Amino acid sequence: MNHLLPILSTLRRHRIAAGLIVLEVALSFAIVSNAVHVIGQRLGQLNADSGLPEAELLNLELRNTRRLENRDALSAEDLRRLRALPGVKNVSIPNQVIYGNNINVSGVNTEPDNRGQRVQAFSYSGDEQLLPTMGLRLIGGRAFTPEDVQLDSKIAAEADPKLPVVIVNKALAEALAPGESPLTLLGRSVYVFGNQPSQVVGIVENLGPPNPRHTTDRAAVLLPIGESYASGSYLVRVQPGQAEAVIQAARQIFKEVEPSRLLTNARLLTEMRERHYAQDRAMVGLLLGVCLALLLITALGIVGLASFWVEQRGRMIGIRRALGATRADIRRYFQQENLLLCGVGVVLGSGAALGINQWLVQSQGLPVLPLWYLLPATAALLGLGQLAVLAPAQRASGVAPALAMRSS
Amino acid sequence: MWLEHLKNAWRSLRRSPVLSALMVGALGLGVGICMTTLTVYHVLTADPIPGKGDQLYEVQIDAGNLIGYRPGEEPTFQLTRDDGEALLAAAKAKRQALMTGAFMAVRGPDERVPPEILPLRQTSADFFAMFNAPIALGAPWNAQDDQNEARVAVLSHELNQRLFGGANSVGQAIHVAGNELRVVGVLKPWKVDPYVFDLTLGAYGREEMLFMPFSTARALKLGRAGNMNCWGETGGKSPLERGTPCAWLQYWVELDSPAQAQDYRNYLLQYSAEQQKAGRFQRAPNVRLRNVPEVMAFREVLPADVRLQTGLAFAFLLVCLVNMVGLQLAKTLRRSGEIGVRRALGARRATVFAQFLVESALIGLLGAGLGLLLALGGLWLVRQGPADYAGLARLDTAMLGITLGLSLLASLLAGVLPAWRATQLNPAIQLKVQ
Numbered sequence: 001m002n003h004l005l006p007i008l009s010t011l012r013r014h015r016i017a018a019g020l021i022v023l024e025v026a027l028s029f030a031i032v033s034n035a036v037h038v039i040g041q042r043l044g045q046l047n048a049d050s051g052l053p054e055a056e057l058l059n060l061e062l063r064n065t066r067r068l069e070n071r072d073a074l075s076a077e078d079l080r081r082l083r084a085l086p087g088v089k090n091v092s093i094p095n096q097v098i099y100g101n102n103i104n105v106s107g108v109n110t111e112p113d114n115r116g117q118r119v120q121a122f123s124y125s126g127d128e129q130l131l132p133t134m135g136l137r138l139i140g141g142r143a144f145t146p147e148d149v150q151l152d153s154k155i156a157a158e159a160d161p162k163l164p165v166v167i168v169n170k171a172l173a174e175a176l177a178p179g180e181s182p183l184t185l186l187g188r189s190v191y192v193f194g195n196q197p198s199q200v201v202g203i204v205e206n207l208g209p210p211n212p213r214h215t216t217d218r219a220a221v222l223l224p225i226g227e228s229y230a231s232g233s234y235l236v237r238v239q240p241g242q243a244e245a246v247i248q249a250a251r252q253i254f255k256e257v258e259p260s261r262l263l264t265n266a267r268l269l270t271e272m273r274e275r276h277y278a279q280d281r282a283m284v285g286l287l288l289g290v291c292l293a294l295l296l297i298t299a300l301g302i303v304g305l306a307s308f309w310v311e312q313r314g315r316m317i318g319i320r321r322a323l324g325a326t327r328a329d330i331r332r333y334f335q336q337e338n339l340l341l342c343g344v345g346v347v348l349g350s351g352a353a354l355g356i357n358q359w360l361v362q363s364q365g366l367p368v369l370p371l372w373y374l375l376p377a378t379a380a381l382l383g384l385g386q387l388a389v390l391a392p393a394q395r396a397s398g399v400a401p402a403l404a405m406r407s408s
Numbered sequence: 409m410w411l412e413h414l415k416n417a418w419r420s421l422r423r424s425p426v427l428s429a430l431m432v433g434a435l436g437l438g439v440g441i442c443m444t445t446l447t448v449y450h451v452l453t454a455d456p457i458p459g460k461g462d463q464l465y466e467v468q469i470d471a472g473n474l475i476g477y478r479p480g481e482e483p484t485f486q487l488t489r490d491d492g493e494a495l496l497a498a499a500k501a502k503r504q505a506l507m508t509g510a511f512m513a514v515r516g517p518d519e520r521v522p523p524e525i526l527p528l529r530q531t532s533a534d535f536f537a538m539f540n541a542p543i544a545l546g547a548p549w550n551a552q553d554d555q556n557e558a559r560v561a562v563l564s565h566e567l568n569q570r571l572f573g574g575a576n577s578v579g580q581a582i583h584v585a586g587n588e589l590r591v592v593g594v595l596k597p598w599k600v601d602p603y604v605f606d607l608t609l610g611a612y613g614r615e616e617m618l619f620m621p622f623s624t625a626r627a628l629k630l631g632r633a634g635n636m637n638c639w640g641e642t643g644g645k646s647p648l649e650r651g652t653p654c655a656w657l658q659y660w661v662e663l664d665s666p667a668q669a670q671d672y673r674n675y676l677l678q679y680s681a682e683q684q685k686a687g688r689f690q691r692a693p694n695v696r697l698r699n700v701p702e703v704m705a706f707r708e709v710l711p712a713d714v715r716l717q718t719g720l721a722f723a724f725l726l727v728c729l730v731n732m733v734g735l736q737l738a739k740t741l742r743r744s745g746e747i748g749v750r751r752a753l754g755a756r757r758a759t760v761f762a763q764f765l766v767e768s769a770l771i772g773l774l775g776a777g778l779g780l781l782l783a784l785g786g787l788w789l790v791r792q793g794p795a796d797y798a799g800l801a802r803l804d805t806a807m808l809g810i811t812l813g814l815s816l817l818a819s820l821l822a823g824v825l826p827a828w829r830a831t832q833l834n835p836a837i838q839l840k841v842q
Binding site for chain 1: 515742
């Protein structure tokens, strides 16, 4: 910064123009750094791993078009035939699937009568094939056996239903036994349905909420309940690349078993995931576009004002050149001036960025902006400033010393 | 004189085409982005029942048990079947409607055409008059039909097109989940956005195809769709039956004045007190009565992303403005010599000021034109997007006017400082420098 003093004294005589550049840089910086923060947060959600083999999981939803009384028998027949299909590994009927429309929540208590530790957990029900179908990994205990499973229609008709065993996910185990290893929950009783105890027989790690975009809650419980096609949807784990063939075969099966039902949805979880996050993806695109436009406009503004300055100071440049300043000196002078202005803008903008972030934290529930997130925006704006001033500075360095003499 | 100013302004813009294009471009971009997001904001916050939103109230009654109870907390936003039916029978408001959404298989008279799963509403007779549903053919069912669990239905315009090719279908039979219903009325095209009376199935872009009596749906043991909150055991019964601790029904009333609303609120408190006395309610009376704008604000119907986008757009416009002030200033000062000559020849400060403001206004007009084009493009992009409100994003005349106004205002604001600087120049110095 060998030009600092002359720069400062020149800027003092162009307070308004200098102030405008600083203001523009500060505003752009505040906006871009927050946009980068939002983009990072959305991308984190978009790329979050559900822990499930999504590319192998096919969700098939069936709807009644008239009242059918033998839903359990129809489901049993559907299941038997689906499981026999080539290309199918496992099939189950959970009451909800990730990225789907259904969300079931139950209170899980450590003591009866809604006393003790109480945690709201996403409740998944399904038969003994649910764990292998969803690819859930046990970190302790066992999976459901066919003997554990009761039909939903039977449980719903009981005044005081009993559910002897349940499986919990790691997050629920940690919430129910705070400060202890999740494995300590194995063998203990929890209360999901009123006063009847259920023993925790297994703990799985990779099970999350059915609506990851809208919640940060992780606790989930698995209930050994056999649903019918009317209270859940078929979740089919297929061999890679077999999805289309299995959909065709399943369509035929449903038609043969009971033709009055409609297959309203047949999608891989990867596709459902795309839809689940489509709005976030659009938002990321929009933010990126606005950031680029903003940087472009800021750059053009700097070019405009810098060109004007160079023109205004032709005489000064000429005199300096005549007094022995090299072309590089002149160029560096303008570059350093720009660096100073942009630097002040970034410092002021940091304050504004944190202010905007405060508003976002309160109104949008966004996390607090980590300070290092300011770095990419700082680099972008300082680099942009240098890039924008390059042409005017080059032009300035080309001013002939004689010009100073002539124009005065 | 103004025409002269305008001519001068145009000449000035032509003299530095790159700089002028830059200013118009930046302003147009800022205005275009602002108008795109403002239009989305505008259509998403519009009154879904035009002119009547402040007379329609959603009823909430706290029927929960004492587990995790905090006195005065927000009651469940839906009612149990017992409470909904009791309020409907008492009919204490000018009009009232009990309702829930559902997805059911619907088929026309032609058996060969397979049924379709369609969104429909199970409600009560006052619904149509309350929400200004426009009737094209026939008439809605009446309270007597509700009592009699009549097998009747009102079709949407769209469904009447699909099943009957738009012909008068009143008196015809249709089948809902295998049950025969008689068409008594057909609606004109009717859009309610957001779908304020039942937000649980998504707020925007919803269109229910068929309306049938709630009582009939219960008699036929039809299913339903949407949010359900149960706080205790159903004792082996379906949660849709009476006597279960499950809230799943929306209940709306029409009240003409705030005074009537106060009376109705008192009635709800009194009803809750009676239920508590009878042992049905465990909690102290706790009710809510919110009209349409209040419901929209309280439930935060406007997507958070739209608020974020609108804020972002205005910040963007602000940067464009600062940018324009800078460029305009540079341009003004570059013309110092010209200003000096004009002032020396007798031009008043006010004239110079007006001249520069006219130039800014001209930029504003050009920016508005560009901004309008960009807003049309932006809204087209929004309509192609994945949001559930995508189809609503269209420019209306009010927004057109605002575009023009915003652009002019922005350019004039940006022009004030440079114009003022121009009047402050000392003509003597400028002439000397020349």
